[in-house]
Amino acid sequence: AQTVTQSQPEMSVQEAETVTLSCTYDTSENNYYLFWYKQPPSRQMILVIRQEAYKQQNATENRFSVNFQKAAKSFSLKISDSQLGDTAMYFCAFIEPNTGNQFYFGTGTSLTVIP
Amino acid sequence: DAGVIQSPRHEVTEMGQEVTLRCKPISGHNSLFWYRQTMMRGLELLIYFNNNVPIDDSGMPEDRFSAKMPNASFSTLKIQPSEPRDSAVYFCASSITRGEQYFGPGTRLTVT
Numbered sequence: 001a002q003t004v005t006q007s008q009p010e011m012s013v014q015e016a017e018t019v020t021l022s023c024t025y026d027t028s029e030n031n032y033y034l035f036w037y038k039q040p041p042s043r044q045m046i047l048v049i050r051q052e053a054y055k056q057q058n059a060t061e062n063r064f065s066v067n068f069q070k071a072a073k074s075f076s077l078k079i080s081d082s083q084l085g086d087t088a089m090y091f092c093a094f095i096e097p098n099t100g101n102q103f104y105f106g107t108g109t110s111l112t113v114i115p
Numbered sequence: 116d117a118g119v120i121q122s123p124r125h126e127v128t129e130m131g132q133e134v135t136l137r138c139k140p141i142s143g144h145n146s147l148f149w150y151r152q153t154m155m156r157g158l159e160l161l162i163y164f165n166n167n168v169p170i171d172d173s174g175m176p177e178d179r180f181s182a183k184m185p186n187a188s189f190s191t192l193k194i195q196p197s198e199p200r201d202s203a204v205y206f207c208a209s210s211i212t213r214g215e216q217y218f219g220p221g222t223r224l225t226v227t
Contacts, residue, residue: 035215043152043204045218091158097213101146101165107157 004092006106013082014114020067021077021109023092032096034068036077039108040088048090051075079111087113119219121207127225133195136222139188140209148216149182149192150206158206164190176201197226 003026013019025034036048051059051068058066063083067076075094079086092106120139128134140147148163162172167184175182179198184190194201202225208216 033213033215037218043221045206045208047215047217050215095213100170101210101212102160102163102171103148103216105158105160 004094004104004106006090006092006109008109009107010110010112012112012114013079015082015084017082018078018080019082019111021079021090021092021111023075023077023106025073025075025092025094025104027073027094027096029096029098031098032094034066034075035093035095035103036064036066036075037091037093037105038086038088039091040085045091049077082113084113084115087111119207119209119217121205121219121222123222124220125223125225127227128197129227130198131196132226133193134197134201134224134226136192136205136207136224138190138192138207138219140190140207141217142188144209144211144214144217145187146210146212146216147184147190148206148208148210149190150208151203152206152221153203161192194224197224199226202226 005024032053034051038046038048049061049064063080065078089108089110091108093103122137149161152158161174162182164184182192204221204223206221208218210216
């Protein structure tokens with residue numbers, strides 16, 4: 001069964017510091033895509049970053065980067081120079097295009113950036 | 116593009132009443148998803164459509180819930196009759212094949 005596990009329900013980080021959110025997943029497919037979504041208090045779901053499983057290079061978007069370990073089925077999100085606006089719930093998700101367009105989401109990590 | 120549009124943004128209704136949530140996906144997207152989010156259960160996929168056809172409705176809680184997508188630019192999620200346990204935020208999202216999902220702002224439903 002396809003599952004996504006986020007083992008850290010809550011985390012906090014000091015403003016300007018770096019924090020890493022963990023995510024593991026389970027799939028028997030070789031072709032899939034991974035995502036991190038951010039949900040701030042406004043509750044709008046916002047795409048943060050995307051990683052294709054066939055790419056070895058880790059994706060980066062400004063202060064956000066991932067550590068993609070395909071063999072370990074691990075997909076962590078690193079936030080550098082944390083800002084107060086990063087306070088949000090973060091969801092890890094993946095999709096297996098060969099088996100449909102359905103997304104599998106983790107349970108989320110609530111991140112608080114402390115001033 | 117205006118993004119995924121959902122209406123209403125807030126809905127308060129009494130138990131037993133019919134509730135209809137509406138969604139307009141991003142133009143050109145061929146997949147549409149309905150989710151429900153609560154504190155207790157997190158984010159749950161209710162149903163999704165590919166090219167206006169329902170593909171997986173296994174997440175629909177019970178017969179009180181129904182969803183339609185009459186064309187590529189409109190979908191509805193109906194609850195009849197509504198119950199207090201249906202109170203949640205309902206999200207609509209759309210995507211292209213193999214693409215990331217884009218979410219609407221959500222509808223906060225309160226059933227009293």
